[in-house]
Amino acid sequence: MPARVITLKELAASLDLSITTVSRALAGHQQIALKTRERVAQAARQAGYVPNTAARTLVSGRSGFVGLVLPIRGPNLVDSFLGEFVTGLGEGLVSHGADLILATAAEGQSELSVLRHVVESGRADGVVVTRIAEVDERLAYLRQRGFPFVAHGRLLDSDFAYNWLDTDGAHAFGEAFDMLYDLGHRHFGLVTISEPMTFRHLRQDGLAAAIARRGDPSVRLDVATAPRFDRGARIQALNKMLHGPERPTAIVALFDELALTVMEEAARAGLTVPRDLSVIGFDNVVASAYAPPGLTTFDASIRQCAREIADMLLTIIADRPAEPLTRLIRPTLVPRASHGPAPLTRS
Amino acid sequence: MPARVITLKELAASLDLSITTVSRALAGHQQIALKTRERVAQAARQAGYVPNTAARTLVSGRSGFVGLVLPIRGPNLVDSFLGEFVTGLGEGLVSHGADLILATAAEGQSELSVLRHVVESGRADGVVVTRIAEVDERLAYLRQRGFPFVAHGRLLDSDFAYNWLDTDGAHAFGEAFDMLYDLGHRHFGLVTISEPMTFRHLRQDGLAAAIARRGDPSVRLDVATAPRFDRGARIQALNKMLHGPERPTAIVALFDELALTVMEEAARAGLTVPRDLSVIGFDNVVASAYAPPGLTTFDASIRQCAREIADMLLTIIADRPAEPLTRLIRPTLVPRASHGPAPLTRS
DNA sequence: ACTCAAATTTAAAACGTTTGCAATTTCGCA
DNA sequence: TGCGAAATTGCAAACGTTTTAAATTTGAGT
Structure with missing residues (x-):
């Protein structure tokens, strides 16, 4: 018995209200009578109403997604970077109600083309870019496009300003x-x-x-x-x-x-x-x-950095600040046992 | 100069064709004259046309996304599981043109509620569920909902059939x-x-x-x-x-x-x-x-398992097979130096 | 040149939401 | 009881695509 997903129209009908009113009530608009708002909220909760993402995105132009193009990795590269990073991004995003899209480049496909697709299909409101190369066409593309992004890492010649967070x-x-x-x-x-x-x-x-x-x-x-x-x-x-x-x-x-x-x-x-x-x-x-x-x-502290990147990106998406946001994070020394005084004599 | 994203209407106008024809031409329908199809494809490529995901999802009911609710993790849990897993999923999905959505549970929010939201907002066509618990409300929910999913792991009492892949x-x-x-x-x-x-x-x-x-x-x-x-x-x-x-x-x-x-x-x-x-x-x-x-x-081989999970899920979404899909993967022994013969005497 | 079927193209509805603007209701006050 | 303003609600368009059903064009056969 696959329970049908309820729509705004149905919810409105059940309340004997117009779609408009229900929509506004759920959005918390002051112009809707408080009593109505409460009634709607109650009914929505009870009916398990969840707004359709696609419809909302279509009309508002905002998807509520942030994109990350997965770095291409060797066949047996095992590390915790990616896990840490997406966990941090997720944590940073969720507090603002955003989610993460992970796009993978197919064999023989460039990261750039995947990025373009993510950007131009309107899937995401912003993207984060990692592992910056000396000459990075992704940054050039994003800048030219005026699309919100935060880079994890810096270019060397900062002849153009952009948003980044980097480890020092x-x-x-x-x-x-x-x-x-x-x-x-x-x-x-x-x-x-x-x-x-x-x-x-x-x-x-x-x-x-x-x-x-x-x-x-x-x-x-x-x-x-x-x-x-x-x-x-x-x-x-x-x-x-x-x-x-x-x-x-x-x-x-x-x-x-x-x-x-x-x-x-x-x-x-x-x-x-x-x-x-x-x-x-x-x-x-x-x-x-x-x-x-x-x-x-x-x-x-990749995870923490990723969380900050998420915050930065959401700020950029919401406020479009004129000045680029930048953060330089100082890594902390983890002293263990592999360093010590120089040997006195040498062979 | 943020290049405007081109829409189907604009593309159609520039070609002096109807939206319908252009849409069909791009979809490769035979009923559109070959010459027209080629002309449209050429123009689309040249204009950098990318169909809007939200609009397409709204009408087709398919988002092209697969969802994964990030397992809630301790503050300093560092492992490579998640990275391996999402990499594998990404690899499995990309060949079918699908992408991955990662949803994170906010502090104090249950994984189930996030899952519900992903499912009911129409963000995803299917989901994958990891780290199965003895009594797993997520599986119960998905089954009751009739929503496509693959579980990474098994329930103990298989009194209900579902799709899973597990390590033996x-x-x-x-x-x-x-x-x-x-x-x-x-x-x-x-x-x-x-x-x-x-x-x-x-x-x-x-x-x-x-x-x-x-x-x-x-x-x-x-x-x-x-x-x-x-x-x-x-x-x-x-x-x-x-x-x-x-x-x-x-x-x-x-x-x-x-x-x-x-x-x-x-x-x-x-x-x-x-x-x-x-x-x-x-x-x-x-x-x-x-x-x-x-x-x-x-x-x-988490990565390989994840890739197969992606394949299974896409099959399920496309074909809705009557019988559940299941795969049991035999892990391979990695002999190193921490095992050896039993000591002869004991204290 | 004329007919009819086949080939090709198009108009319009639909998907589920948000929102500008207009319509309706409510209510205090004369 | 009637008036007007304030409060509340609703109509309809729009977002960009797919798809049904219908219209138009083409062309072979006479």
Whole structure:
């Protein structure tokens, strides 16, 4: 017995009122007599009336949805980022009665085309964009379209203003350097990726800036670069760094996954962390707590960030502020056991 | 210069055709002259025409969305389940042109009320339901409503038929027992939760069945139970098991998170895994690979399951099959280093 | 050139809501 | 009792699409 969904017309008929009046009563308009409003509310509740989203969207032009185009992911990429992120978005949205649409790019389809579809089909009132690339056509499109959005991440050349929330990776990497420097480290390694993501530059620049700020010419920085998803190449680049004539005493990884590889390879090379080598990551993934001896890293509280992004986006949709909204979140250091004083002697 | 979204009326006018013809041409109806169809397709592509979702939904009664009510999660629960699951759903949906709606329950709001809202507002053509409870009002509601859905998980008493996909936890736990028994273990521990989730019973029953099947009266099973999110209680129950006069030589945990706690507490108690104690989990979370010595567990390939759930649901929405669709997925053992032969002597 | 069927196109209704404007009711006050 | 303003309610259009039923055009056969 599939209970039929009740419509406004039916509800109105049952109350012997016009559709208009019922609609207004439910919307709480003052012009409707209080008594009527109560009567309608009561009947609606009792009948389990829920307004039809499509009809409402059609006439109001607002869908009550926020869109997120799922980042394309490798076949066996397992991390908690997405879960954290959508949970946070959901939490931020629900308090304003909004919901989330997740659109996936099909094989061979660009994220941009999915984004266009979401925007132009009127499915969403705004979108959030993650993993900003150096040259990001999605942002260009959204700007040109004048469509409400918030980016999780920043462009490098901010020659155009837009709404973003970002983790202050530059600050974190500066903090990591300072901490390691104070522990006596002078020879540093940076493990990074070759993809043109802006967060990579921001973090690396933060590290470089901290080094420059210190003004110590004896500080040395080696860099190992490999494609994000090419584990073999990563290990190779890493081992070159680890087995060179002189190896760094402290390695900073662009993010935890890389740092975990560093710790594995260090162990394989017979190095003890942190006695022979300090390692610091970024993201605070779950495995970082379990990988011995416990990875020192930075926590960016994705879920909280996502919640704020939702708030920002809803503000933008509702108020269309003239000035762009921006938030820079400082990640917190999670000190565990993978960093320590620089070894006194070196082989 | 926010480019206006083009409408069917405008497109029709620019082609000097009626709305009807353009609509049919785009839908590929044979009755429209081939030449016209091509002309329309060309113009639509060039003008970047995208049909309005709300209007289409309103008239067709199909939204092209599948709904998922986000499970309510603790404040700092970090896992990859949700990310895997929505990624898989997205992948399964996109090939049929469907998208995913994520609805979140607000503080103090039940999952059921959110589900009702999603269903009755016509936002979605079908929904997927996860984490089935022993008595699950969501399933009862959906059935009574006759609304298309697929459950990830099973009810215990299948007195009513419905569509589900489940991981064969019973089989896995039986497999774990057999393997450990063959390694000489006779005294087992089971670490479980107190929440009324059906997967708990299925797995426990699978273990019990395997024990019974073996018919060896010397086999002994201790059970430690604690609330899912109460880490303190969990540790307490665990230590009672670990520090009793006789402790198990092998512990099977309901899922990895519990197994990881077991390994931590074992280490704290001075036990070496797997020499003194074998541990087996379920889920294959990322941390399981990193937690020394590497947790032996079962992989349920959430992402793949979610993809199949999406396929099932779309079939149900399109064809309304008379018989319910069901799939039981056998998880694969991921042997790592946390299990081994039973110790010969016992303290 | 004429007929009739086939091919192609179109007008108009419908989906369920919101909202501008107009109609109706109520009520205080003369 | 009658008047007018204020309070309350309702009519009808609009949102952008799909679809039914009907109208128009085309073309083959005579």
